[in-house]
Amino acid sequence: xxxxxxxxxxxxxxxxxxxxxxxxxxxxxxxxxxxxxxxxxxxxxxxxxxxxxxxxxxxxxxxxxxxxxxxxxxxxxxxxxxxxxxxxxxxxxxxxxxxxxxxxxxxxxxxxxxxxxxxxxxxxxxxxxxxxxxxxxxxxxxxxxxxxxxxxxxxxxxxxxxxxxxxxxxxxxxxxxxxxxxxxxxxxxxxxxxxxxxxxxxxxxxxxxxxxxxxxxxxxxxxxxxxxxxxxxxxxxxxxxxxxxxxxxxxxxxxxxxxxxxxxxxxxxxxxxxxxxxxxxxxxxxxxxxxxxxxxxxxxxxxxxxxxxxxxxxx
Amino acid sequence: xxxxxxxxxxxxxxxxxxxxxxxxxxxxxxxxxxxxxxxxxxxxxxxxxxxxxxxxxxxxxxxxxxxxxxxxxxxxxxxxxxxxxxxxxxxxxxxxxxxxxxxxxxxxxxxxxxxxxxxxxxxxxxxxxxxxxxxxxxxxxxxxxxxxxxxxxxxxxxxxxxxxxxxxxxxxxxxxxxxxxxxxxxxxxxxxxxxxxxxxxxxxxxxxxxxxxxxxxxxxxxxxxxxxxxxxxxxxxxxxxxxxxxxxxxxxxxxxxxxxxxxxxxxxxxxxxxxxxxxxxxxxxxxxxxxxxxxxxxxxxxxxxxxxxxxxxxxxxxxxxxxxxxxxxxxxxxxxxxxxxxxxxxxxxxxxxxxxxxxxxxxxxxxxxxxxxxxxxxxxxxxxxxxxxxxxxxxxxxxxxxxxxxxxxxxxxxxxxxxxxxxxxxxxxxxxxxxxxxxxxxxxxxxxxxxxxxxxxxxxxxxxxxxxxxxxxxxxxxxxxxxxxxxxxxxxxxxxxxxxxxxxxxxxxxxxxxxxxxxxxxxxxxxxxxxxxxxxxxxxxxxxxxxxxxxxxxxxxxxxxxxxxxxxxxxxxxxxxxxxxxxxxxxxxxxxxxxxxxxxxxxxxxxxxxxxxxxxxxxxxxxxxxxxxxxxxxxxxxxxxxxxxxxx
Numbered sequence: 001x002x003x004x005x006x007x008x009x010x011x012x013x014x015x016x017x018x019x020x021x022x023x024x025x026x027x028x029x030x031x032x033x034x035x036x037x038x039x040x041x042x043x044x045x046x047x048x049x050x051x052x053x054x055x056x057x058x059x060x061x062x063x064x065x066x067x068x069x070x071x072x073x074x075x076x077x078x079x080x081x082x083x084x085x086x087x088x089x090x091x092x093x094x095x096x097x098x099x100x101x102x103x104x105x106x107x108x109x110x111x112x113x114x115x116x117x118x119x120x121x122x123x124x125x126x127x128x129x130x131x132x133x134x135x136x137x138x139x140x141x142x143x144x145x146x147x148x149x150x151x152x153x154x155x156x157x158x159x160x161x162x163x164x165x166x167x168x169x170x171x172x173x174x175x176x177x178x179x180x181x182x183x184x185x186x187x188x189x190x191x192x193x194x195x196x197x198x199x200x201x202x203x204x205x206x207x208x209x210x211x212x213x214x215x216x217x218x219x220x221x222x223x224x225x226x227x228x229x230x231x232x233x234x235x236x237x238x239x240x241x242x243x244x245x246x247x248x249x250x251x252x253x254x255x256x257x258x259x260x261x262x263x264x265x266x267x268x269x270x271x272x273x274x275x276x277x278x279x280x281x282x283x284x285x286x287x288x289x290x291x292x293x294x295x296x297x298x299x300x301x302x303x304x305x306x307x308x309x310x311x312x313x314x315x
Numbered sequence: 316x317x318x319x320x321x322x323x324x325x326x327x328x329x330x331x332x333x334x335x336x337x338x339x340x341x342x343x344x345x346x347x348x349x350x351x352x353x354x355x356x357x358x359x360x361x362x363x364x365x366x367x368x369x370x371x372x373x374x375x376x377x378x379x380x381x382x383x384x385x386x387x388x389x390x391x392x393x394x395x396x397x398x399x400x401x402x403x404x405x406x407x408x409x410x411x412x413x414x415x416x417x418x419x420x421x422x423x424x425x426x427x428x429x430x431x432x433x434x435x436x437x438x439x440x441x442x443x444x445x446x447x448x449x450x451x452x453x454x455x456x457x458x459x460x461x462x463x464x465x466x467x468x469x470x471x472x473x474x475x476x477x478x479x480x481x482x483x484x485x486x487x488x489x490x491x492x493x494x495x496x497x498x499x500x501x502x503x504x505x506x507x508x509x510x511x512x513x514x515x516x517x518x519x520x521x522x523x524x525x526x527x528x529x530x531x532x533x534x535x536x537x538x539x540x541x542x543x544x545x546x547x548x549x550x551x552x553x554x555x556x557x558x559x560x561x562x563x564x565x566x567x568x569x570x571x572x573x574x575x576x577x578x579x580x581x582x583x584x585x586x587x588x589x590x591x592x593x594x595x596x597x598x599x600x601x602x603x604x605x606x607x608x609x610x611x612x613x614x615x616x617x618x619x620x621x622x623x624x625x626x627x628x629x630x631x632x633x634x635x636x637x638x639x640x641x642x643x644x645x646x647x648x649x650x651x652x653x654x655x656x657x658x659x660x661x662x663x664x665x666x667x668x669x670x671x672x673x674x675x676x677x678x679x680x681x682x683x684x685x686x687x688x689x690x691x692x693x694x695x696x697x698x699x700x701x702x703x704x705x706x707x708x709x710x711x712x713x714x715x716x717x718x719x720x721x722x723x724x725x726x727x728x729x730x731x732x733x734x735x736x737x738x739x740x741x742x743x744x745x746x747x748x749x750x751x752x753x754x755x756x757x758x759x760x761x762x763x764x765x766x767x768x769x770x771x772x773x774x775x776x777x778x779x780x781x782x783x784x785x786x787x788x789x790x791x792x793x794x795x796x797x798x799x800x801x802x803x804x805x806x807x808x809x810x811x812x813x814x815x816x817x818x819x820x821x822x823x824x825x826x827x828x829x830x831x832x833x834x835x836x837x838x839x840x841x842x843x844x845x846x847x848x849x850x851x852x853x854x855x856x857x858x859x860x861x862x863x864x865x866x867x868x869x870x871x872x873x874x875x876x877x878x879x880x881x882x883x884x885x886x887x888x889x890x891x892x893x894x895x896x897x898x899x900x901x902x903x904x905x906x907x908x909x910x911x912x913x914x915x916x917x918x919x920x921x922x923x924x925x926x927x928x929x930x931x932x933x934x935x936x937x938x939x940x941x942x943x944x945x946x947x948x949x950x951x952x953x954x955x956x957x958x959x960x961x962x963x
Contacts, residue, residue, distance in 0.1 A: 006421075006423055006463075006464075009423060009427070010427075013427050013430075013431075017430075017431075017434060020434070022510075022511050023510060023511045024438065024510050024511075025508065025509055025510045026504070026505065026506060026507065026508035026509075027438065027441065027850075028499070028506075028849055028850050028851070028852050029437045029438075029441050029445065029446075029849070029850060030434065030437060030438060031499065031502075031504065032495060032496075032499050032849065033430075033433065033434050033437060033449070035495045035498045035499055035502070036453075036491060036492070036495040037430070038498075039491055039494050039495055039498065040457075040491060043487070043490075043491060043494075047487075083479060085461075085465065085476070085479070085480060085483070086464060086465050086472075102470055104465060104470065104472035104473060104476035105472070105473075105475060105476035105479055134464045135461065135464055135465065136457075136460065136461045136464060136483065136484070136487060137457075137460040137461065137464055138460065138463055138464030
């Protein structure tokens with residue numbers, strides 16, 4: 001519970017009135033007015049606290065959001081009994097940005113969105129989340145804290161490519177490749193089951209033989225497919241452009257149910273059905289940082305695999 | 316109504332009430348306030364110009380100009396008007412803020428200013444009008460604060476939320492006012508506390524002889540503005556022995572015998588000694604004690620406590636036989652027959668009052684006045700008194716040979732029956748004796764006493780004006796009579812050749828007792844009485860209230876026993892209201908009730924476990940009539956929204 005700015009001004013005003021009361025001879029009407037003002041402050045303190053008591057907040061998780069788009073997270077507030085006024089839900093991110101959503105009148109339950117302005121690419125941990133109100137008089141701010149949601153991922157805006165193109169055409173737009181893209185998935189190797197693997201990717205026969213769960217990996221066929229090498233030893237502009245291209249590839253792969261294989265300095269991963277989830281790719285895109293020019297090279301890959309940033313591939 | 320409009324309406328009402336506050340204090344005349352009233356009422360129309368630079372510049376120039384004029388007035392005048400000038404400036408700022416705040420700007424300052432104006436207006440004028448205005452001020456103030464808090468983050472609540480906020484604000488107003496009254500009654504405090512800067516800061520205007528109703532040993536015809544009701548206790552009287560009913564209601568302090576045509580003052584002691592006043596038969600018994608005349612057959616012994624902090628007069632009724640101060644030497648007999656203490660402030664003394672029947676007045680008007688009484692018929696030749704002379708001649712064209720007392724009564728009755736009482740400071744009050752006697756509009760007791768005395772003197776009937784206190788509202792619980800500053804009164808003492816000095820009060824008695832006032836007049840009197848109870852509240856009043864509260868259970872029980880039917884009816888009504896309220900709170904939401912009603916109207920019996928959608932499908936396949944089906948579909952959708960969608 002704390003004073004608002006209006007509350008601080010009100011307190012200063014009260015002190016002035018109190019001083020005037022004692023500076024003048026006692027009078028009953030003045031005492032009555034002073035009593036009224038005192039009770040207004042005291043009742044505001046009590047009522048503001050009472051307004052947020054019992055308000056239950058359920059916060060959804062942040063969905064990854066593209067940079068440049070408004071951040072939204074769904075929330076549900078619920079209360080029993082009397083109506084509450086001016087209930088605001090706030091989430092503070094680690095960069096100081098505050099997202100908020102509000103319902104002016106809460107009777108029963110209400111769904112709202114906690115929103116914030118567009119943010120640059122990155123992963124933002126939510127430091128704290130709370131419900132607050134300044135009802136009735138705006139003198140005090142009462143807060144009830146809740147567990148903050150999982151971090152917010154803001155991934156780069158995907159590079160534009162024409163809708164409706166096939167995978168190969170889109171790859172041509174994005175990576176400048178001329179070879180046909182791999183449309184078929186070929187079975188790759190078997191590996192042990194890891195947490196997060198989908199049930200349908202389990203190879204049951206191999207699992208029965210081995211006595212443990214085994215995953216069938218799929219990979220693109222002889223054609224190139226969605227595979228890209230990202231060399232992070234580049235300047236920031238090139239790096240952001242490269243990430244935007246990969247973001248577009250993620251979108252393409254998710255839409256066309258393709259697999260994306262990504263190689264970079266400290267990562268080689270497959271994303272898509274039977275592999276890592278696309279959200280992991282977005283997490284990488286949100287958190288990736290460029291490396292200095294003397295950093296380690298990316299893993300070796302076939303010369304036919306597309307490389308990003310694109311300029312470097314022509315050097 | 317949108318929240319922005321509601322907030323602007325609240326601020327507009329606040330500013331209007333502020334203007335009425337200022338008008339009530341008479342800091343500015345109505346002619347000066349009319350433009351501000353007009354600008355306040357036109358604020359919604361002028362809002363369109365709020366962002367216009369020329370409009371804003373004009374406003375700023377106006378405010379600065381008036382501020383400059385006020386500063387100039389203060390430097391030339393006395394500090395007594397600084398509060399009033401401040402009020403004018405404050406209310407001007409209010410109108411300025413109302414007309415120039417953009418919708419995106421917060422009106423915080425407007426609220427602070429509004430309350431400050433209320434405080435200052437209440438300090439200057441403590442009449443019942445202020446009490447009523449403050450009651451009207453609180454709801455828009457609190458509603459406005461709630462709307463301001465709701466729009467604090469740039470959000471604008473919808474109409475439903477706005478309506479609920481306004482209702483919440485109204486309820487909160489009632490609760491806060493009730494709590495304030497409770498704190499006012501129960502909070503312990505020093506009712507006699509002096510100002511921190513006692514004696515240094517006095518905002519009473521120097522033009523007013525007295526800014527509040529109270530005892531004075533001077534009487535003026537001039538109308539006073541902004542006279543407040545001072546309900547502090549002035550005298551506390553208790554009967555020690557004898558019949559309370561025999562105690563007079565007139566308690567004399569000063570005797571005024573000389574007039575200049577516009578005011579009355581006490582006769583100079585030299586004049587009194589020379590005239591050998593006929594009331595100087597007081598005999599000192601011992602130091603400070605005095606008695607006069609033969610001992611009466613029946614007496615009433617009273618104790619008097621003077622609480623008026625600003626006078627040296629002791630208040631002694633005309634029927635007093637003996638005076639006994641608490642401390643020897645406390646009281647000094649004055650040549651005029653009154654008593655004064657050595658210093659101001661609290662004083663205690665006892666009186667023996669003559670309870671024998673008063674001698675019958677008699678005596679024929681002779682027109683020849685004994686030398687000792689000549690000072691009591693003197694009048695200056697002042698045009699201010701011409702109206703009094705004319706009226707006296709009209710009422711008593713031929714006084715010779717007439718019973719003097721009948722002449723006196725004729726004139727007194729004429730004043731009582733043809734003139735109304737107006738409280739001091741009334742805006743309609745006359746400004747001179749001539750205006751009072753000529754208009755028959757009415758006036759306060761000083762005008763009645765002065766007019767009466769002047770008319771008597773014009774007929775050479777010796778008389779003088781007595782000032783003091785009047786009252787006979789004995790408290791049955793404590794057996795005391797408390798006379799307050801506002802009970803100050805002026806009347807006339809007429810010398811009768813047979814009975815001596817007799818008190819005659821020409822002021823009409825309180826209109827509640829004399830006439831049959833209308834509903835509004837009675838309501839006004841009730842409001843004034845209630846407000847006087849607030850402004851005059853002190854330790855004694857609190858003790859009386861607690862004593863009364865302690866008798867409530869017994870009274871309640873007695874009331875129940877004497878009115879069993881009525882009590883049962885009232886309890887049944889309260890119980891019904893509580894049950895209905897509880898039922899309304901636990902009721903299903905309206906869409907759910909309407910859905911049930913739609914099913915009943917469609918004559919469908921839900922099967923166990925059947926969902927509303929399944930019911931609707933069944934009704935559709937059973938070819939329910941189209942109107943009922945449409946109604947059922949609409950109710951089903953509303954029910955789903957209520958149950959599953961929630962509100963945002």
